[in-house]
Amino acid sequence: MAMGSWRRGDVVLGLYEVLDVSDGGGMGLVYRVRHRDWNTDLAVKVPRPELVAGAAGRSGFETEAGTWVSLALHPHVVGCAYVRRIEDVPCVFAEWIEGGSLAELVRDGRLYADAGPDPTGALARVLDLAVQMAWGIDHAHRQGLIHQDVKPANVMVETGAAWTAKVTDFGLAGARAAAGERSAVPGESSLLASYGGMTPAYCSPEQADARAGARISLTRATDVWSWALSVLEMFVGSPPCRYGQSAPEVFAAYLESGRPGPPGVPALPPALVGLLGRCFVSDPARRPHRLDELAAAVIELYEEAIGVPYPRVPPQEAQLLAAGLSNQALSLLDLDRAEEAEELWRTAKDVDPHHLPTVYNWALHRWRQGSLSDEDIVSDLRTTRALYGEPAEVDRLLALVQVERGDAAAAEALLADAPDVPEVSAARAELARREPARPPELLEGHRGAVTCAALSADASVALTGGEDGRVRV
Incomplete structure (x- = not known):
């Protein structure tokens, strides 16, 4: 069964039942499958063919994507089970999150629509998700992994009673870069899609410079820039920039306009203005580096703006x-x-x-x-x-x-x-x-002890041999 032809109802490798398929943007196709042994749903991310062309490309992609597998479990990180080759293509098997991405929730208004009658409800939800995102990214940073493609599309949200955010696709930006993806800047419609290890609308200045050929080592500060743009998007109601490196100018223009956002979108709290401004400092050395400290600052702002204690505790x-x-x-x-x-x-x-x-x-x-x-x-x-x-x-x-x-x-x-x-x-x-259990049957016919017996696969036929030299069926 060719990978590109998987359809609902197909069973892959006798283990994964295909439930749905969607376009994963810059990554490739994403399948929702049911793991029949675990009785749980997984997301299978299948890279585009050009990302894994040749043995070196497949090996590089597999190694980089494997950094996500080695990332310890965390409640605000989508768990990655393994990278498994199917038809010699390395596929990423990760936790399936019901609810959709933060980008989808912003775009269709669900982020704000059912936050409750209290006018602070939507603000509380937005600030809560900002904290959870920061915790998830910080967890990776503590293990030496820079995401490099933080954006609302890479934040999955379980939209039950608690609205839990989980950052996803760790290592895949590096996997795309390792595969030698070097396309020209895509058309405007693709500025929100990942390519070459970043997404243009959320990239930091140093990422843009590296893309242009500069030899730059990315640090935690690049994820801080992209996190801040993702937080700003929740207050704007749409992606703030066409190109992420223009965030300081776009942010200044947004503040100067004073225009209210779309209906239901909360206003940006004044205390958050300074925090985001610090994240949009062009020099990464002067930008905040610790997302746990940014999360703590947002928690303090939450308690001041909402008037109640923040309901979550940092995972240990x-x-x-x-x-x-x-x-x-x-x-x-x-x-x-x-x-x-x-x-x-x-x-x-x-x-x-x-x-x-x-x-x-x-x-x-x-x-x-x-x-x-x-x-x-x-x-x-x-x-x-x-x-x-x-x-x-x-x-x-x-x-x-x-x-x-x-x-x-x-x-x-x-x-x-x-x-x-x-x-x-x-x-x-x-x-x-299962059929109801039947009482055991007494089999007769041998004169003396039975010395050997065999059953058919469905246990409907028995073959016995005994001391009397007879065989019975």
Whole structure:
């Protein structure tokens, strides 16, 4: 099945069920797939052919995109499972976020439309998303990774009750540059699309200079510039610039005009004017470098403008360590790198012996390998249930094990009150497909002991041999 011809309903590699496909802009195609073993949805980013032309291009793209995989889990970063070659093309498998990008939310007005009757509702949401974006980018910076293509289109937003922002596509700007993408400046309609490691409408001055041939090392300050433009876009209601390096002049003209934004778009708070102005200093050495400090400044502004404490706390790196190790182990197992996965699970267990995903995935893997008995895996999960403090979550995972073990009665009891998430729906569907268990049948015909037996694949036919020298079917 050719990659460009994937359609809804197709199953790729016997594992990924295609649910939808969309144009990923400068990257290529983006597929939404259901991972049948994990019972979860993933985004599969397939690069344009010219980005991975030749062995060197594919290898360079794979290496750069792999920096996203190595990025530890964080609640404001889209998780990347792995880079996997399909038909010799390196495809990026990442967490699927329901809700859409920040660019889409700004463009269609959803960002402001349902923020509540309080006039500060939209302002609170915009400032909250600005903080979350900053936290996500700062997380990458602390691990030595510069994004280089921060923009609203690369911020995914879960639009449930909490409106959670997650920065995506880490390493892909470098991957495009590594692939030797050197097209001319695209037409006006493409200024919002990434190419050559940046997006023209959000690039910093040093990125524009590097694009023109200057030998410049990009620092955290380039992401600060693009973050500030992304924040400004939420107050303007549309992309502020055609070319990101013109941000200081565009920002000054915006402030001087004094014109209100589109209906529902909140006014830019005066205290934020100075903060964004500092981010638009052309010399990167004089620009802020730490996005956690910018996030703290926005939090202070939030509490002053909204009149209530900011509702989130910064995620703690130590608390994310076991989760990140377990997630990487599961991804390595999917790539048939079992020994590396097992070593990561051992490390995760050392970090947090009762981290639920680690206990579950590590025990399930060993049970499937035959090194853990049915009683052992059930015991492990029940012990974790007593210590974890989230019995409903443990019961859900225990139910999935019982389904796989074939204990329908135990599984149905555990699933009775479980929320209808994809893996629970799949488990219930599997139980509904199974025929009711039949009582064992007594087979007769041998004179003496039965010494060997075999079953057909569907267990409908049995073949036995005995001491009497007879064979029975």
